[in-house]
Amino acid sequence: MGAVGIASEHLVRFAASRAEVWAALTRTDRYRSWWPWLRDFDGRGFDEGERWQCAVRPPLPYTLRFAITLTEVVTHEFVGARLDGDIVGHAQLGLHDAEHGCVLELVSDLHAAGGVAGFVGRYIPPLARFGHDWVIENGAQQFRAAELAPSAGDQVPE
Numbered sequence: 001m002g003a004v005g006i007a008s009e010h011l012v013r014f015a016a017s018r019a020e021v022w023a024a025l026t027r028t029d030r031y032r033s034w035w036p037w038l039r040d041f042d043g044r045g046f047d048e049g050e051r052w053q054c055a056v057r058p059p060l061p062y063t064l065r066f067a068i069t070l071t072e073v074v075t076h077e078f079v080g081a082r083l084d085g086d087i088v089g090h091a092q093l094g095l096h097d098a099e100h101g102c103v104l105e106l107v108s109d110l111h112a113a114g115g116v117a118g119f120v121g122r123y124i125p126p127l128a129r130f131g132h133d134w135v136i137e138n139g140a141q142q143f144r145a146a147e148l149a150p151s152a153g154d155q156v157p158e
Contacts, residue, residue: 005089005109005110005111006108006109006110006111006128006129006132007108007109007110008106008107008108008132008133008136009105009106009107010105010106010136010137010140011103011104011105011106012103012104012106012140012144013098013101013102013103013104014101014102014103014104014144014148015100015101015148016101016102016148017101017102018076018077018095018096018097018102019076020148021095021102021104021148022075022076022095024143024147024148025046025093025143026046027147028041028043028044028045028046028052029044030146030147031043033146034139034142034143034146034147035138035139035142035143037056037057037058037059037135037138038054038055038056039055039056039057039063040053040054040055040065041053041054041055042054043068046070046073046079047070047073048070048071048072048073049069049070050069050070051067051068051069051070052067052068052069052070053065053067054066054067054068056135058130058131058132058134058135059131059134060127060130060131061116062115062116062117064085064086064087064117065085065086066083066084066085066086066087066088067083067084067085068081068082068083068091069081069082069083069084076095077094077095078092078093078094078095079092079093080092081093083110084113085113086112086113086114086115086117087110087111087112087113087117088110088111088113089108089109089110089111090108090109090110091106091107091108091109091110092106092107092108093105093106093107094107104140106136110132112128
C-alpha cells in the first residue's frame, strides 16, 4: 500500500489588488514572523530557480522537512514550484483579479515521501489531510492578519 497523495485547491479572496498581494507574498524575510509553525526557512529570493529549505510543524507530533524549488515565476500572476524531501510533488499559486480585489488560488498535488510523514500518509490519510489543510488555512489567515488590512469583503479559504 503506497502513500496516499493529497491533491487540493484552495481559494482565498483579498480586498487588496494583485500587485499588493504579490508585494506581500514576495517578502520572504517575513515568512517566519507570519507563520510560527514554519520552524526553519532558508529562502531569499522570489525568482525562478530559487530553492528554499523549509521545516514545517503542523499541529501534529512531527516536523516536515522539504525543499521548494520555484520552477516558474510570472510577476503578479503565477508561481509554479516543485517540492522534495519529506513531501514531494508540485504546487502552483495563481493570482486572479476579482470584482473587489483579487483571488489567490493554491493548487497542489503532494505525497509524503518517508519518515513519520510517510507513515502518516500511508496509514492515517485523514490525519495527513488535516495537517495539510490546517497549514494552508491558518497560513492564509496569518498572512492576511500580518500583511494585509482586513476588510469586510475578505473571506477565509474555500
